[in-house]
Amino acid sequence: MDHEEQKRIQHLFDRYYAGRATPAEEEELMLYVRSGRYDEAVERAMKRNWLEPADQAPLFDALQSESMLGAILASGRARGYRTMGIWTRYAAAAAVLVLVAGLWLLRKASEKPAAVANREIQDVAPGRNRALLTLADGQGIELDRVGSGLVARQGNTEITKQQDGLVVYNNRPSETATAGLNKISTPRGGQYKVQLPDGSKVWLNASSSIRFPSVFPASERRVEITGEAYFEVTKDPARPFTVRFNGSEVQVLGTSFNVMAYPDERISKTTLVEGSVSIRNKGAHATLRPGQQAALLPGGRIETAFTTVEEAVAWKEGMFYFKNAGVKEVMRQLARWYDVEVSYRGEVPVRQFTGRVSRNVNLSEVVGMLRYAGVNCSVANNTIEVGQ
Template identity: 40%
Template sequence: MNQKLPYLLNQYLNDKCSDRELAEFYVLVDDPANNMELSDLLDDAISTSTDEKQLSANQESELLQYIFEYKELAAPGYKPVRGWDYRSWSAAAVLFLTLCTGLYYFKSKGPEQQREQAAAEISVGGNKAILTLADGSVIDLHSAHRGKLTEVSGVKISKTAEGQLLYQISDASLVKSSLNTMSTPRGGQYMLSLPDGTKVWLNSASSLKFPTTFSGLNERNVQLSGEAYFEVAKLKTPFVVTTDKQRVEVLGTHFNINAYLDEGYTKTTLLEGSISVSSLKTGAVMMLHPGQESLLKPTGLSVQNADIDKNTDWKNGIFMFKNESLEEIMRRVSRWYDVTVVYEQAAPRQETFSGIVSRYDNVNKVLRRLELTGEVSFKIQGKKIIVSK
């Protein structure tokens, strides 16, 4: 923790910084090590103040000029997701959503405390999934003890110390392939290691159907509903991911597939290697190279440059919004926090927002960041979020 940051931030917000203090403040804002502390300090200021005010014209101009002219929200170029680190972002990015309209609101204590209490009833998402075996038996992976869970036809299924699902061949002479399904609920996610060594991260409200062994098969075929990130083991046998609308074929690579039905498209993002994406309806085929994404819509299949960090933000434990509509954002919030979203007539559904916030924050913190733009308001009633202007 930087001992000077709380003082300098307070000086800045109260327009009391000397030239030297202002320069020092900008240096601290630019240091990635101060990212989370700055975020917490801003939240504390919002929660504890009883007055409503906004930045002075000078504060607004200076800080926004600093952010927009000297710092970009996203680093240019391709970066592998496994090397991505939330802490590597400039701390200035933490201020991006809060200050993007030039307004900084201090909310009154009463309504804020009431909503905090309501938000406490909404759980943050976590490692939760159900494993359904071929015989129909079910294992709750969230409550299951670590270690061996079961052994079926020469395949041992276990839960690792890190809470991941692991498939291993224990007796090759007994191996007989059967289909298993791992499903995550709304508010859940889980990581799975397949028998071939392929690693799969399954996002909330998703499912993956896969064989317990790929031995003797011409393809390593799995079926996906929802969203998953794959790190495919390199073997001669093709690895195939089928969704309701497309087929992706690879040998060994890293990629993400977003196939949620309510998104209206299927997006496949490639990080390493190369993959073939084909439409099950039209038969159209596209080859992807690292840093590209395919979009399958009712109008057809297309390829474009991808925003790797944004498309894989969920795997890195954050929400990253870049000119994203309120409806798109709230669909993600709804799945992760397992809430229903209701829009009032005047709600700005198509208003766009940009910013970064942890997926492990209380839902009220996420909503508050959006409210600080002055464009939208939220109410929480049980497991329902009501959106208004």
Template identity: 45%
Template sequence: MDKEHLKELLQQYLNNTLSAEELRGLIDQLRGHEHAVELLSVIEEALGSGEFTRLTGSDEKDRIYRNILRKAGAEEGTFTQADENSPLPVKRRTGIWRVAVAAMVLVLAGTSALLIMKYSSHRGGNARQVAKGEILPGRNRAILTLTDGSNIELDSAAKGTLTRQGASAVMKMNNGQLAYNLVNNTAADVAYNTVTTPRGGQYQVVLPDGTKVWLNAASSLYFPTSFTGKERIVKVTGEAYFEVARKEDQPFKVLTQGMEVKVLGTHFNVNAYADETAINTTLIEGKVMVSHQGKNVLINPGQQAQVAEGIRVIQHADIETLMAWKDGRFSYNNMDLKTIMRQISRWYDVDVIFEDKIADSYSMEMSRDVPLSKLLQFMELSGGAHFVINERKVIVRK
């Protein structure tokens, strides 16, 4: 099948003139992956040229979208049937066939997954050339509070040596991260610093022992500028991912809200936001001991310790979903809407107001670098919620 024929099929698809038999044939070919790459190329070229954007207003696009879903659903049993006015949830699929067909469906509503992926590939510069009034995603922003109480805005600070704190030189590296280089390890020189990210911010810190810490939005890390005692102790609020430098004679401890995580050298994530129902410690590799109110639990890689009134261990945590934030992604696997909106609120620095009770759960994946409106448009295609942006408020309705 050549590109021109695929282009013709796409035009028929968009105009809702593609018959069920033709759609079945296209689906069969895509299932075999034989023409999926070519189809993706055709769709991307069409979107870039604007050739298929002359369709009509949003109401007509929505009508076509629903009709195509019904046709696809009739052949595949994949999409939920619904009446003319109700939303149709898009269920999860796998493989390149899923990407191709999803792209065809999403283009009808003007939020093609291809455009989103293409947009997110230009992180920084081009990604921020958006419409006036658009709410942009978070970025590397943080405040460093020194031992004397003075503050340094890290996102605007020049690269190089920022100051001297106790036994360490404080550096802003070329990649933007904050690093503490030990220059004189004496007990008398110990000082304490705090790195705080606002809503809509994130930051990476390298501690004086070489431990790397990623801070998510609305989080803080309190730590000594040199580790001189028998233990290395830091305090966290919000969410942080740790890659702890191994020192068997000097255990590393993370303290947060009456909970303690003790490690020797390992990779783990701590989610301790005050508005979440539990404090979650998720282990990626190594071993950690989680302690709360006199109870100790040892967790292994892939497990999660949830601390609320007691400690509960989740044997098989969804690591990909839990760690997506560190890799610059939103990843949801059957996650409830309220939990998702708490994450969106922190990352985009917006307030969320639910006007209706919505029990939807979502399974989706997207870059965290897209403007808020693009993310919400994508979510509207995937569930029964409608989102209205009013300045820095997001109103959620059925």
């Protein structure tokens, strides 16, 4: 290894640790790690960033540093590292088991002999744009089965499918317009986007629904959701926008926020991206600032804290985002998106995962990643089996 290569590895590692590496630079670094020809330089870079005292506070908190360390360790193991000693020394520095699962790791985790893969992992395709529109008269329309164009008319409201995954409500001005309640629901393994009659946009995650009038009245805009939805609300000071879920309400004028209120999740969460929202739950009340999240706890209490907004809205951008997530939390998200069941045999493995995983990969790749991280799991008969 020449001096320039050594400098390059250190440069890439420094940018990676500082969070400034581009995707191309991250992949270049992992290629160095996986090649097996640059062990000394890689170890020196790891030691510099993780084990030697620093003159200033690190740019990342401990969890993020551990996540990045997990990625380096995983990349080394992915090629069958012949000198595992240095990796286990650095692994000891991590307080929890973590994993940053970029696509490079997914690909490496899935590189198994065909016979093993076929025996242990049955494949399931990721979710897609699927939703059922239920009109006020009870008529149901499967939006993924109709072509673009006019879908239905309700009084002065035209409902059109403009592209795959997007349905739009348009109102023609009328003093006699009457409203009927509509509902758009996504199944497990589905997602969809709707533009409401006032121009507000809503993204629905898997196994979610939204109910709303085909025409909003002059005094208010009120919708009700289940599951998870991301909102971009059109400003209209004369008509406050209210979202109801699980007996709670979020009130806004114009803003962007995410609501997660699945019935199988113990805590409902509202995360504010921009603007301002007011949350009411029984007798509790809270107002959020951008970057804050409100957790609605059993009993009606509301706890607020600043959070990583990307974690809450990553699903909208086609990513799973795990932060210190346990096995059951990961499995609940996989079950909803891949439309599978989860079966636990014996004790649930104690693991924690941090990082991002594309939602556009087949289930076999995610299961391969989990197995690689030490979770004994497989897929059979549309079920993820976890444990012995």
